[in-house]
Amino acid sequence: MLKKTITEALEPLATLFFPPHCAHCKTRLEAGMDFCSDCEALIERIKAPRCESCSQPYDCLTGEFTCPNCRGEAFYFECAVAVVRSRSVIRDLIHRIKYGKEIWLARVLAQIAAEGLEDSRLVDEEFDALVPVPLHPKRLREREYNQAAVIAENLSRRTAIPVLSALERRRYTTTQTALDRKNRRQNLRNAFSVVKNADVTNKNLLLVDDVLTTGSTLDACAAVLLERGASSVRALTVARG
Ligand SMILES: [Zn+2]
Ligand SMILES: [Zn+2]
Incomplete structure (x- = not known):
């Protein structure tokens, strides 16, 4: 429990010291993004008809x-x-x-x-x-x-x-x-x-x-x-x- 709380508390700090990278391929990104455009293009959203x-x-x-x-x-x-x-x-x-x-x-x-x-x-x-x-x-x-x-x-x-x-x-x-x-x-x-x-x-x-x-x-x-x-x-x- 304590371990998890510390990890979560340190998350914003980590973003400050380690600039954002694509969550999949680790390419360097602008702040506020989770994926590079290549990886984002591989994410298939489920749309109608479904x-x-x-x-x-x-x-x-x-x-x-x-x-x-x-x-x-x-x-x-x-x-x-x-x-x-x-x-x-x-x-x-x-x-x-x-x-x-x-x-x-x-x-x-x-x-x-x-x-x-x-x-x-x-x-x-x-x-x-x-x-x-x-x-x-x-x-x-x-x-x-x-x-x-x-x-x-x-x-x-x-x-x-x-x-x-x-x-x-x-x-x-x-x-x-x-x-x-x-x-x-x-x-x-x-x-x-x-x-x-x-x-x-x-x-x-x-x-x-x-x-x-x-x-x-x-x-x-x-x-x-x-x-x-x-x-x-x-x-x-x-x-x-
Ligand atoms: Zn990527
Ligand atoms: Zn069904």
């Missing part, structure tokens, strides 16, 4: 669209907004914040996530709290911080919406990516719970995570929050796989 529910983009401009990700699914969240595709530059940044202990990237990723608050599905909502998707304590010890939580803290500073760490991960889900859809859901059932004393009753909540893949993690989180009396749950992620 699935209203899970943000899956699609090409077809006319006619009926059935989302291949959501077909036959009823999610507990109202919608999951993802801002960019998890490819090239973005995939690299997310990998570095997760496995490279580059906590400073939370600011860059939160800046991107903040664009999602302007999405038509979120812009008119009033959120009582940002709820980060939790890590299992074992992973938290390995990584030293939860990337979803530090992104949520950065978003909170921009929006004044408080962070409510209402969830905990009880089960260690190791082989999640190797499982198919049905087994993923099964594996995630009971993996999350609402922490003791966290009051989510009648609250409009915004789940925050780094990446959405199928939406099943966000769905499992939304289910337990609604079960404990939250009035609505929406989700915002930086990227979509």
